[in-house]
Amino acid sequence: MADHLSDRDFVRDTVTRADRARRDRSALARVARVAPWAGAASLGVAAAVRAGGAPAWIAVTALTAAALVVGAWFMALRRTIAEPDAVATRVDGDAGLGGELRSADWFTRHADRARPDAWIEFHVRRAAERMRGVDWDALYAPVRARRAWGLTVAAAAGALALALTTPVPDRSAQASALLAADELQGDVLGMLPPELQAQLEELLRRMGEGGEAGEVAEATLAELRELMENIDPAFAAKLAELAKDALESAEAAQAGEQPPNADEDMAKNTSAGLPEDVRWAIDDLAERLANASRDRQTAENNPSASEETGEMGSGSEQAASAEASAADAQMKMTREAAADPGAAKMMMGGAGAMGGDSRPGAGGNNPAANGNALDPLSIAQALRQELVEASADTKGTNVEMEDLRRKTEQGEANVGFTRVQPPSTLDRSRAQAPPIVPDSYRVLLFNYFMREK
């Protein structure tokens, strides 16, 4: 680098040049990592274009766009200029100058703020001397990356070759193919709407003649494409299948036999041309109708069955057997409970005097037995009586001897609920309790407050 400059200028100039070289190198290294992928992507696009028969200009455009993006990225990376001290720090670090370059660079850039000083002059001079000893070209040598560049060039060349050698579509061949399809699917065309059929036949005729060339032929082809797009591909395929089936049916009729699944095919063919959501709705409706029919049949066979769940009622044999087994179980439980008088009442279930009814709304004894189970006043009265007897700890109609002690203990419980008015404002002292000081910290705590004094 320039040796005729003063030490200060040399330091400044060297830092600027080194930073530029560093940025170039860094940007190139990053681009070299990305470029092969961009080339490969372009090659992929070109291959897809060729395989799909799309126009070749798509591949060329993709290749050009990739090159432009990579180039723009490289320029952006190069132009990213950091704060001067950060630049000097990086260059200093790369050159291994131990902070001397960074310090000297600051003093050279802020000569007005630093008073003239022999130490600063000495510092800058020595920094310049050390910087002259650095091989900056070797430090920021250009990125080779031959393999990456080779791959990139190869991929780009391949993409270009594919794009340039993509065959131009032969319009007369397309027209012949369409005519052949017309012959094969004559019946299918017959199922199209008359005006669409007429348009299509006219176009095919014009294409078949091949008399049109240039723009006219191209316009004709575009019209044909538009018409073909109007036909649902699924519908077209189905039409072809229908034509084939019709042909087979005709042959079978001539032979005097009936196709085995003619009805099913008919039903399938009827719904096949429908959109998928409509088919699904029809299927769903059919399923629900089938379910409803099945339910109706079940209700006729078993009148007391639950309508919602299909549960067997008491009139059925299954219900009768279930009721009998429940009664047996109840008797068994009662016999077992007889051995333990204290538990006898607790174990009694079903239709006994103290037995609860599990059915909702009954809420107490068997409604059939006392006849007033649905009277809320009676229920309230009975509950109140139990409450009074229990609180008075007296033996009554509802409190047995064995329940007295338990009720007494319950009555002596002194745990209550107190409603506390919540504080209207946030108080951190309430919200966060101070941490509990462990025993091992007590000495430290003591010392802490001793120090505060």
Place this chain on the structure above:
Amino acid sequence: MTTAVAESIDLFRERFVRITREIGKRIVGQEEIVGSTVTSLLAGGHVLLEGIPGVGKTSLVHTLADVLHLNFARIQFTPDLMPADIVGTNIVQENPHGGTFFEFQQGPVFANVVLADEINRATPKTQSALLEAMQDVSVTVGRTTYKLEQPFFVLATQNPLEMEGTYPLPEAQLDRFFFKLKVEYPSEAALHQILDRTTQLADTSVERVCDGPEILAMRTTARAVPIARPVQAYAVRLTLGSHPDSPYATPLVKRYVRYGASPRAAQAMVLAGKIHALRQGNAFVSVDDVRAVAMPALRHRVLLNFEGEAEQVNADAIVGELLAGVATE
């Protein structure tokens, strides 16, 4: 002119190496402590040495005084030590004519190198007697202020183990120490050397390689080293980062620190960084110089909150996280 600068740097390095080499004849395995102690002396600061008994704290101070050809005084701090025992007092004297007059009897603080041994055993009142001496290099008794002779250098020692009956140094006093150095236990090889030197007929005498004026000249040299603003800004960020409400504060600082380092910490880092640079033969201060001296300059200036003290958080860990977390650019 630049030749003079180069000569100053070389002279500084040569004297520094001579001092540390001479101290190294007696003190083994504590090269970093010796270097930091001499750095503090050359920066005009004072040192707090912390370590378990027997690792050579007092020997280091003795050796330093011997090497530097300076007056040395030792004060053994005890709970009944009074301020007058340190700074001196006025005593009544009789003149030949039968009259009486007060005469100031200088205390042990009137020396170049003062060893305050086990400083945390004296009461805060006595500890504070050193405040004026350490900060202003003067002592006021009654209405008279006495200037202390330069270089004035206080080396205090304290034992971190025996905390019963001790008085931790007040924050104001702690802040006046330039460095707090932790004297670690010597390594196995260093122990062998210690045994060889102290249990045989080896000559462990040291030479006086530097005197007071030379020390003062080295101080002047150290202060002349230029420091670029970005490097100085790093020292400032480190200091500010030790405060829990600073944007540079690290998670440990935010959680465990009550008060961060004072501006004296930044002064210590810059001055010590200059001396560190001169030791390397550099005429500039780099970020690495500041980082090298940040730990002893900051560790005693970071005051932990109760949670930090209760969990016995090490201040070194906090400073270490600061050094790792504060950006150098």
